[in-house]
Amino acid sequence: MASQSSSPSTSVQKFEDADFLVRSWSDGSTFAVNRGKLEKGSHVFRDMFSCCDSGAENQQVLDLHEPESTLSALLRLLHSPPDPPVQFQREPQAEKFSTLLPVRYDASTAIPLPVLRVLLYLADKYALSDRGALESLHAHLLAHAPTDGLTVYGLALMLGDMPYVAAEASQYVLPLAWYSPEEAKVVPTVAAYHNVLQLQAYRVKALQDILLREELFPHGYGMCATHNTSAAAVWARTRLILARKIETNTDVAGEMESLVYIFQSCTTCCKAFNAAVDMLAYKCRRVPRRLDQLPDDGCPGFDE
Known part of the structure; x- marks a missing residue:
């Protein structure tokens, strides 16, 4: 997955307090990053660095098999995790007696689903360990449940350990017969599909x-x-x-x-x-x- 190199690309995108270089193996894009934030935020990076020589860290480059756009998203996630979406303030009694499904977040403040899908994939692939960042991503995903219940349910099961999000999203899933076969493919397993059907x-x-x-x-x-x-x-x-x-x-x-x-x-x-x-x-x-x-x-x- 990774290798050490000493010849970074001439074009470098910098993050705050940078002391290390990460480079895209596929296109040579290079990022100046804070090594401590990578180690703190990801089990995978922590394991990578534990295998590296700790001397002359500022002279090293870590090559990753990710394109520039994906690598940029990953590094931004580790350096400055997104704030959660705006949460509606609701009276508990009002929700208790309402026949309507709860809407907890302002969807207009949530990360768009296509971008969020990438971030959740990276969070799972690189085993993000920052609970605050993970909870924020989960909240952004849950914000889309009222309008995209089946998609959120499927992504919660497919991209990481999110049983709470999956359970919350299940109430927004429309009658399964209303979905096309292509839409239903977002549910990762037959068992998960059957659970909603039941x-x-x-x-x-x-x-x-x-x-x-x-x-x-x-x-x-x-x-x-x-x-x-x-x-x-x-x-x-x-x-x-x-x-x-x-x-x-x-x-x-x-x-x-x-x-x-x-x-x-x-x-x-x-x-x-x-x-x-x-x-x-x-x-x-x-x-x-x-x-x-x-x-x-x-x-x-x-x-x-």
Whole structure:
């Protein structure tokens, strides 16, 4: 992977506090770097330098089989790791009661995915040891999960040890049937693909079960003496239709809430309807959304 040389390229790109030279074997591009930062930030560089003669370090050149652009990205990562993306400040209670998936970072402040893919590949290849730099890269990757869930899930498994990022990203993966074969290739193993498939099947079954059990007038509570039969029939008919259409990302309570216009003319029915939708949303929120929340037995089971 590396060799020692004493004839560096005439064009040198310099980093702060440079005391050593690194050169691209493929095109001769040379970088003046800080050897201490390379040793501190990467297990691979640490092992390389441990095999080298410690004398006359400033006169040495380390040749790496990387093109200039890749080598530049690696050295910048080791000298000045990127700050994490801007994180949204959210009230824990608001997220707890929301039916929407959490958005933790401002995606506009995240490193673009094509660049991030390269950085994560290099972090894995050169065994970066700086936890702060690694956590920052992981946060940048997670910032893309709400819009590129499957890609983030696949990269988290493919490029380093990121179980937390993979688990978080799994909740943003759209129904797998919606992806093309080319898009699905980002998932590195059949087992990893199957895990998401199992999570989504679990969610669909659990959401269907909750929807089909939830009544407009549970135990007769809030039942309207005038419209109880017709109102309950509308609720029952709509939930049967919706149950057949549920996907892993369906907002079940939100879909049922679209019936509100039918119940608005009756205060009693409207009150019962809102209570039923709220209870439906509460129960659906408790359905696992991430792989790390999936029960070991894979069987739906919810306390009433």
